[in-house]
Amino acid sequence: MANATIAGGCFWCLEAVFQRVHGVQAVASGYTGGQHPNPDYHSVCSGETGHAEVVQIDFDPSIISFSDLLDIFFAIHDPTTLNRQGADEGTQYRSAIFFHDEEQKSLALAKIEQLNASGQWFKPLVTQVEKLEKFHPAEEYHQNYYSSHPQVGYCQAVITPKLMKFMKHFPTRVRQ
16 A cells, blocks of 8 residues: 545545545545645644644555546646635645655656646646645545535535546545
């Protein structure tokens, strides 16, 4: 097993998508990238801790590669908008890859360079690449949020379209 930790807006969105990726064994919502030793949702939302909402993904690299996870990541959020995804605004919603080792760092930087050179985006990517220092799991009520609350307005308006986009663009990666 291997781990990946990424940020791209609300962690509920990322969690819902990556829970459905073939080869992903577990996904946990949480916080990283900040200074506060014990972040919680309210302190992170204040924007004063420096943490980002992230998901930590446990995956089987014999089934799906880190590079493939990055392809999905870049397809389901806007990596050109600084500290914002849709109506979610603030540094806690930044686009970031928190690498676990030098190989992940190299792959992330190469992927960003490749995407910038491709012209796929009209603006340069603002995705940060940072070393993972410590992952702090989010409160229990944030875990498995979409699956537990699929009828909530935010889930219907924001998360469901991301899931549909994932399933449309990566049909062979959808967990059966």
